[in-house]
Amino acid sequence: MNAFDPVSQDLFTFGLWTVGNPGRDPFGEPVRPVQSPDRLVHKLAECGAYGVNLHDDDLVPFGSSASERDRIVASFKKALADTGMKVPMATTNLFSQPIFKDGAFSSNDPKVRAFALQKTMRAIDLGAELGATIYVFWGGREGTEADACRDPRTAIARMRDALDFLCGYVKEQGYGMRFALEAKPNEPRGDLYLPTTGHMLHFISTLRNHEMVGVNPEVAHETMAGLSFVHNVAQAMERDKLFHIDLNGQKIGRYDQDLRFGSEDQKGAILLIRLLEGTMGGKRYEGPRHFDAHAYRTEDEAGVWDFAKGCMRTYKILHARAKAFDSDPEVMALITEMRDAQIDPLLHGGYSKQKAQALKGLSIDAAQVAKRGLRYERLDQLLVEHLLGVRS
Numbered sequence: 396m397n398a399f400d401p402v403s404q405d406l407f408t409f410g411l412w413t414v415g416n417p418g419r420d421p422f423g424e425p426v427r428p429v430q431s432p433d434r435l436v437h438k439l440a441e442c443g444a445y446g447v448n449l450h451d452d453d454l455v456p457f458g459s460s461a462s463e464r465d466r467i468v469a470s471f472k473k474a475l476a477d478t479g480m481k482v483p484m485a486t487t488n489l490f491s492q493p494i495f496k497d498g499a500f501s502s503n504d505p506k507v508r509a510f511a512l513q514k515t516m517r518a519i520d521l522g523a524e525l526g527a528t529i530y531v532f533w534g535g536r537e538g539t540e541a542d543a544c545r546d547p548r549t550a551i552a553r554m555r556d557a558l559d560f561l562c563g564y565v566k567e568q569g570y571g572m573r574f575a576l577e578a579k580p581n582e583p584r585g586d587l588y589l590p591t592t593g594h595m596l597h598f599i600s601t602l603r604n605h606e607m608v609g610v611n612p613e614v615a616h617e618t619m620a621g622l623s624f625v626h627n628v629a630q631a632m633e634r635d636k637l638f639h640i641d642l643n644g645q646k647i648g649r650y651d652q653d654l655r656f657g658s659e660d661q662k663g664a665i666l667l668i669r670l671l672e673g674t675m676g677g678k679r680y681e682g683p684r685h686f687d688a689h690a691y692r693t694e695d696e697a698g699v700w701d702f703a704k705g706c707m708r709t710y711k712i713l714h715a716r717a718k719a720f721d722s723d724p725e726v727m728a729l730i731t732e733m734r735d736a737q738i739d740p741l742l743h744g745g746y747s748k749q750k751a752q753a754l755k756g757l758s759i760d761a762a763q764v765a766k767r768g769l770r771y772e773r774l775d776q777l778l779v780e781h782l783l784g785v786r787s
């Protein structure tokens with residue numbers, strides 16, 4: 396057993412659509428045979444994963460009969476039982492079928508919006524049947540090219556109505572599920588509504604059952620928006636709204652690459668892991684570490700499992716490096732919070748007339764304060780050296 400081999404306690408999960416991706420892209424046909432969900436469960440268990448996630452259509456092909464659905468689900472449940480694999484998260488495919496070509500919940504056609512609710516309720520039932528307690532919503536078609544097609548405020552209101560309705564459904568069914576909303580700025584639509592995790596956090600505050608709704612940030616999606624993924628995740632964690640997370644790799648300025656975790660921005664990855672694992676202090680994230688990613692199109696099936704093992708191994712290597720960094724005495728000395736016995740009490744605990752008068756009365760030599768060097772060059776060099784493994 397290697398220190399970086401995954402164990403179930405790591406809570407590593409993969410979507411059926413990730414390791415099951417046959418390698419189709421907008422410019423080419425599939426390069427790998429389609430694997431059955433049951434086989435994917437067994438192979439992921441062999442790799443050391445904790446669980447598997449799914450869209451409804453990943454398991455039960457769109458248009459299947461009720462009896463076919465039941466047969467497929469029964470077989471899948473046997474694969475889960477035989478391997479001990481869990482299903483922490485489920486979601487609905489509201490983006491592949493032509494009916495959703497102009498959105499699902501935000502569509503201008505009431506029949507489309509009704510069909511989206513119907514499909515989602517059935518998918519929530521399936522997720523609950525498989526034990527999922529997190530339900531993700533990614534609005535892959537909730538957007539526009541011809542923006543004059545609807546008032547954006549109407550689109551947002553329609554999505555709020557749908558989520559309020561579905562929160563009501565989950566509560567009435569007693570499923571004990573929480574919803575996690577996933578943002579993306581664009582692709583496959585020209586622009587998507589609610590494009591970043593920040594937009595989602597505000598949108599959640601406008602929902603009737605906001606307490607049961609959080610976010611599912613994805614590395615690639617915030618990177619596509621040119622934002623710091625770490626800052627977006629931190630803002631969600633600070634409000635206890637990080638209900639799930641999609642880990643992968645992404646080069647800025649590209650389409651949604653969904654690359655192997657840690658294969659691109661390793662500094663961003665170790666800074667993320669410091670946050671998630673709590674090595675920098677503060678509460679750690681307790682949910683699944685989900686890799687919403689897929690192998691390069693160049694790969695055969697063996698390459699797919701190299702990809703899956705690489706995601707988990709890199710995460711564990713960077714976790715070990717993050718622990719070493721945050722326990723390095725020189726690092727700790729450089730990032731210890733500055734204290735001032737006279738000023739600190741004035742900055743915490745809210746406003747008072749006394750604090751305002753005291754702050755106005757402070758004599759602070761701005762020129763003198765400005766002279767202090769922060770030593771961030773040394774701090775970042777230490778991070779780089781821990782990352783490169785030359786400092787332990």
Ligand code: DIG
Pocket residue numbers: 410412486487531532533577611613641687
């Ligand atoms: C894409 O990043 C989306 C879909 O794959 C899915 O709906 C969601 C689940 O993590 N991520």
Ligand code: MN
Pocket residue numbers: 613615616651652653687
């Ligand atoms: Mn993605």
Ligand code: MN
Pocket residue numbers: 533577613641687
């Ligand atoms: Mn995702």
